Amino acid sequence: xxxxxxxxxxxxxxxxxxxxxxxxxxxxxxxxxxxxxxxxxxxxxxxxxxxxxxxxxxxxxxxxxxxxxxxxxxxxxxxxxxxxxxxxxxxxxxxxxxxxxxxxxxxxxx
Numbered sequence: 001x002x003x004x005x006x007x008x009x010x011x012x013x014x015x016x017x018x019x020x021x022x023x024x025x026x027x028x029x030x031x032x033x034x035x036x037x038x039x040x041x042x043x044x045x046x047x048x049x050x051x052x053x054x055x056x057x058x059x060x061x062x063x064x065x066x067x068x069x070x071x072x073x074x075x076x077x078x079x080x081x082x083x084x085x086x087x088x089x090x091x092x093x094x095x096x097x098x099x100x101x102x103x104x105x106x107x108x109x110x
Contacts, residue, residue, distance in 0.1 A: 009072055012059050013082040019056035020082075020089040023049040027089070027096040034103040042100050046093070053089050060086055 026049030033042035060083065066072055 016059035016082040020085045023053035023089045024092045027092040030096045031099045034100040
């Protein structure tokens with residue numbers, strides 16, 4: 001706990017979960033935009049997702065640095081959940097990018 005009574009590890013984990021959830025939402029919106037053949041908007045959603053993913057990854061990096069510095073020595077369920085969400089967001093991006101490619105190919109064939 002810090003002087004405010006908050007657990008900094010939990011605070012960072014919550015930041016991480018929030019950011020990567022926002023990233024996943026943006027990646028899904030990108031797929032929906034591509035399905036509607038609005039590829040410029042799809043790209044904007046991918047970029048917005050990447051920005052939020054980067055924020056989540058930055059939070060994860062801070063946690064790793066804290067561990068390396070010996071600031072904490074245990075992993076809790078919240079932290080495991082946050083890391084799971086980070087990995088999940090990566091998968092959403094890969095699927096979104098591939099879906100956009102497929103929708104573009106369909107548009108060019110039709």
